[in-house]
Amino acid sequence: MAPLAALARTRMMAGGTAAEVAEGLGEGVTAVDVGWVTAGDLAPALDAVAWELEVDGVAEATAARGGLHVLKMLERTPATVQPFEDVRDAIQQEERNRLFSEEYDLYMTELADAAYIVERLPEEAKGYRPVESPSLDADALGLLAPFAPGAQAPEVEESPGEAAEESSAETAEEADGQP
Structure with missing residues (x-):
């Protein structure tokens, strides 16, 4: 167990609150009141340690996510x-x-x-x-596709009468130079 964690555990066993202990140990040490927990609420390693503690018991430092953790059981209420x-x-x-x-x-x-x-x-x-x-x-x-913007208009077959009318209109324009 790391010396800092051992010191924290010793101070907690002597009656110090987690906040008091954390304050006296410097940066990187924090006190967290996790409140009421049920089985499975904590990380597996911490969960196993927590359920073995008696009221007012302080656990050895336990490695879990975030570093070493020292748990203290403040109160236990039986399940109903x-x-x-x-x-x-x-x-x-x-x-x-x-x-x-x-x-x-x-x-x-x-x-x-x-x-x-x-x-x-x-x-x-x-x-x-x-x-x-x-x-x-x-x-x-x-x-x-035929109706899309920019689509080319479909070619329409003209009847022979319509083609003759258009061609005579073109010829008339060319002769005068005026429409």
């Missing part, structure tokens, strides 16, 4: 089972919330699957995320 009638409403509400959450998630998934979503992104924003499914906006079916 509350009568069902006292917790019935809370259990019902918790179950309602759980079922609502499940149904809501399912509903939102179905809604998203059925939605027709058109993305109109600026050119520089395209590719910011992968496209998950083809959409008409991406012209997946090729139906919208």
Whole structure:
């Protein structure tokens, strides 16, 4: 055990509070009141040590996340089972919330699957995320290409009468030089 941790433990066993002990040991030593804990609330190494302590007992320094820890058991309250009638409403509400959450998630998934979503992104924003499914906006079916901005107008076949009228109009313009 590190000398500083041993000194902290000795001072706590002599009746000093964690705050007093930490204050007298310099930088890097802090006092934390973790409050009430249940099994599994602490890191596994600290949890094992905490459940072995008696009230007012001080544990040896234990290595865990953040360095060495010296635990002191201030109070212990035995676990109790509350009568069902006292917790019935809370259990019902918790179950309602759980079922609502499940149904809501399912509903939102179905809604998203059925939605027709058109993305109109600026050119520089395209590719910011992968496209998950083809959409008409991406012209997946090729139906919208003829109507896209900048698309070339389809060629229209002219009837023989229309072609003759246009060609005589062109000739008249050329002869006068005026339309």
